[in-house]
Amino acid sequence: YRAEALVEIPPHKLFPFIYLPEYRGKWDKAVQSYKLVETIDEVIHYGFGMVSPREFVYLVHIKKYDGDLMTTNSVSIDHPNFPQSSKYVRGSSFPSGYACSPLPENPEHTKFVAILQVDLGGMLMPSLIDSVMPMTLINLVTDFKAGLKSLKASL
Numbered sequence: 001y002r003a004e005a006l007v008e009i010p011p012h013k014l015f016p017f018i019y020l021p022e023y024r025g026k027w028d029k030a031v032q033s034y035k036l037v038e039t040i041d042e043v044i045h046y047g048f049g050m051v052s053p054r055e056f057v058y059l060v061h062i063k064k065y066d067g068d069l070m071t072t073n074s075v076s077i078d079h080p081n082f083p084q085s086s087k088y089v090r091g092s093s094f095p096s097g098y099a100c101s102p103l104p105e106n107p108e109h110t111k112f113v114a115i116l117q118v119d120l121g122g123m124l125m126p127s128l129i130d131s132v133m134p135m136t137l138i139n140l141v142t143d144f145k146a147g148l149k150s151l152k153a154s155l
Contacts, residue, residue: 003114003137009148011100011110015070017151018098018112018144019060027147030139037081054120055088068107073097089122114140 007014017023024034032053058074065071076092084090094117103109114137120129 001114001116001118001133001137003141005112005141005145006103007110007112007145007148008108009110010108011068011070011102014110014112014148015100017148018100019062019072023147023151026151027143028140029143030136037079052122053088054091054122055082055085056091056093056118057082058093067101069099069101071097071099089120091121092119093117094119112141 017027021034021036024031028034037057057077057079059077060072060074063071063073074093074096076094096116096118097114099113100110103111116133116137118133120132
């Protein structure tokens with residue numbers, strides 16, 4: 001699944017807002033918890049309240065490129081501090097990530113791209129997943145844009 005959005009904030013301000021727990025937990029309505037578990041690169045654990053509660057444990061690699069392109073690159077992992085729990089369905093993510101890059105015509109604005117390849121786990125009908133995931137991405141963009149308005153002063 002892929003989503004794109006144009007955001008009226010420079011990439012270096014938007015990028016941390018997208019993935020750092022101190023911001024993400026404040027604006028993302030789909031995430032019930034979101035925490036940095038360990039810094040290797042970064043391992044993040046979060047839970048969703050969709051359909052039935054889901055959790056994911058990701059290894060996230062943060063990369064900054066010339067030209068102010070910034071990316072998160074993530075994949076699901078097993079982590080000893082977060083064994084699978086009966087309280088949640090464990091989802092998996094195949095290589096996924098976010099990218100923030102300045103618009104060539106206006107470097108103070110950002111092109112945001114999200115690419116998600118997920119297995120939500122459990123026994124869900126493919127039609128349900130196909131209806132939930134696009135709306136999840138739309139909500140992600142809507143929520144972070146609303147969150148940016150309320151936190152713009154601190155960025």
